[in-house]
Amino acid sequence: MLILIPLIGAIITLFMGGSKQKYAKYVAAVFTLITLVLTLFMMVNYFEDYSVLGENYAWIQTSLIQISFALEVDGLSILMVFLTALLSLLVVIFSVHDADEDRPNYFHALVLAMEVGLMGVYLAADYFLFYVMWEVTLIPMYFMISWYGGPRRHYAAIKFFIYTHVASLVMLIGIFAMGFQAGTMNGGVVDFSFATINSLMPMTSEAFQALVFALLFFGFAVKMPAVPFHTWLPDAHTEAPTGGSVLLAGVMLKMGSYGIIRVCLEALPLGAEYWQWVIIGIAILSMIYGAYGCIAQTDLKKMVAFSSISHMGMVMLGIGCLTEAGIMFAIFQMFAHGLITGILFMVCGMTGHKVGTREIPLLGGLAGKMPMYALFMMIGFMASLGLPGLVGFWGEFPLIFAFYEFLVEQDLLWMILFCLLSLMLTAGYYLWAMQRTLFGPETTKIDLTHAHDVSKCEGIALAVLVALVAVFGVWPDAALQFIEPYTEWIIGVI
């Protein structure tokens, strides 16, 4: 259902060309809203008994190969599904004015098509379907960047497309290997369902798991993106339209960490143990490099893009601990980061749109001219650097605590310094950027006479996110309750 509705919406909006195109936004809003409401129903339903909800239809069934159209939602995916539904709706609301300038029907069709792919990835319970949906997300994003993006959009779009496509192909090889291995263990029928593969794979040898883990991990790490496979992200973000960036950072990057937990940990626990230090190494590298990268940026949006790399590194760190707390808060951080980057990219988009430039050295003293804008930006930055009381705090500090516990066990306590370094850098670049853009004397380098404050639609979208950031900031348990049963289960697997 959750896939079907945006799909129908995408097809309808696609054909709303010509004079009807100004209504495309309403259609898109209605369809994303229906999806969100359904998601909420599903969450309530799930909350009652924590059972795994799912649908299953036979798809390709031959004597050799069995592929089914299987959908499932559990503690890992449910928050991601919610995030997808929420951000899709907010992107539609936020982009009402921006999108109206140029073929709004296509823009909204692309948003809805993205939603189809993303929902599919998070709901899929069959590797074939998972891979199909994984690739389906690429095409709308490619067009979104190359139609609605900035000046260097063609380069960024093709780089994004090919970079992540190569990674997914490598991942595909890993999927083949798992499928066939499971096929032999299963009596000659190659069955690609999560249930079969994830229950049989942990029984295979360590060498096999380590090899397949490496293939799959590469595919997911590029998506996350982890240093040194991150170079597509800043380009894609800088050039993408605001709505595209929100979806890209808010939900699409999570596909990578979702895949690592869903596939790499569930199916290949020995592989995860084998590569544990590599994961942690890459995670620390991403955190610190991402944060350093932020300091060097002059483009506000590129800075936020690098901060995503740093924060996703933190998610990977949590996963790398392979402890219950680590994984639990890694999932929470995925959710928290989704909400926060939503705010950040919307704010960046507004900077570019209203002020005319996103270059930090050219900006200054915007708080006087655009108070609401400044408020949202401050909340976003504060949440992102982990201010207690906001959702980012519950994403980051328990993660570091989990890592600390892990280090105590390993007797390597000095490594916690890396985390502290990254936290300090994070606080540094956010505060510095804020100081330069919002406060101080009003800039004279650019013409600010046309700078308007937040519009109504943008305000609604931002306010919803800010409210959620605050709610989950004081009451993180609301989200953790969804995650907890899942992490308890997965720790049993590992």
Add this chain to the structure above:
Amino acid sequence: MDMTTIFGDYTAFAPMLILMVSALLLPGVQMLTKRRTVTWAFAFVMTIVAMAVNIIMLTGDFTGSSLGLVEYDGFTGLMNALFLAVLFLAVLVSNASVETTRLHVGAYYALMIGATVGMMFVASSSDLLTIFVGVELTSISSYALVALKRNDARSAEAAVKYVIIGGMSTALTLYGISMLYGLTGTTVIADIANNLTEMNWMVAIAFISMIAGYGFKIAAGPFHMWAPDVYEGAATPVSMFLATGSKKMGLAVFIQIFMVLFAAGTTCADIIGEEVQYLFAIIAAITMTVGNIVAIAQNNIKRMLAYSSIAQAGYILIILAVMNEYALTAGLFHMITHVFMKGGAFLIVGALICVGLGEKISDYKGLAKRAPFLAFAMMLFLFSLAGIPPLAGFTSKFFLFSSAIGGVDGVTSQWVWLAFVAILNSAISLYYYARVVKAMYIEKGTTTEKVKIPAAFMVAIVICVLAVIVLGIFPDAVFELCEGAAAVVMG
């Protein structure tokens, strides 16, 4: 309906018989009526009749042989269906294409049908000599088809190149066949497989010359040089016919000869099986890499499609390296999906030539505005060729590449490198396909004037679009036919 009541002992021969008779009648029809459209209609109807007969026989699980020469089984039926589908698409658009207006249409359709008969003959034989005859029938008809655009210098150049290289490959294969005959005293493939008991240099030369000879026919690297020139020079329906049909014939030859020779348990497999598998793996890797890398540099869309065809043949050659039933199933399925995606792409090029658009990729700028459906269809075909889900090309590549990693017996590490090469190639190919998509959708054209293409092209393109989507999402039925066909070949 039981075809044996109509055709009696010649049932296995039936689809070919219908086509042969119509090929012989076609010049006469043209002579008597002097009307292009009547000739076209006759050829078209006969194609449909042959296709219907074949589908009835295939779905009725007919097996049998005629004249001790032609055998009909699941594999034959499937290949016939594929060749007839190609013929159907090519004939359907030929009357509407401006590129055929000045041709002698009686001869044109007769040659095209004759070439198809040759292909079907190949798919129905189990003897080196009959295969040879079928290949020659197709080749000679194709030479004439390419040369038919008499006033075009490019066409003449293409035809000359095609004839010379084709002649050389014929000589090579004949040499190989005669050596095998000398060694074993038979040309029946299944007998050769068990009569060949000793490895010596004669065996090696025989196989190498046969692989090289038929390698020319499918334009496998390093024997591929002729293909882009020929596809560029020929009329676009002919290019489509050659790229999708006659290439599949070459692959069918490889399957018919080598899969049978090296099926498990033959003495032939014991003495030289592994070496031949490696040889094919190397040829496959070279073919796909050369095809894809050179395609990047192309500015003419027909040449680009030609090189992409070479690459696709490389992918399909994986089955000859892996040589098991699963791989063959996947390969056959990819051959079928390839007909529609590559065929569809060529049809769009042909349709746009009819309305005066050039063959350069830069001529496609802004096409999305001028012809939204055509641009969308082209995007589907190209993304399908690149293997983007949920299109047919993805599904078939999924099975094909996976066969190099393992099969129902589990993971086999031997050909994993080949899967890597194939997958990297797939990624490279996305770059040049995306260039065309970018030109159509993102770059601005010089004009926004709407494009209207002939109805026949539209019908053919719609068929291909549907096939690409349906085969991608619901491959079951066709995949099962492929499984059946593969089981027949592997015994």
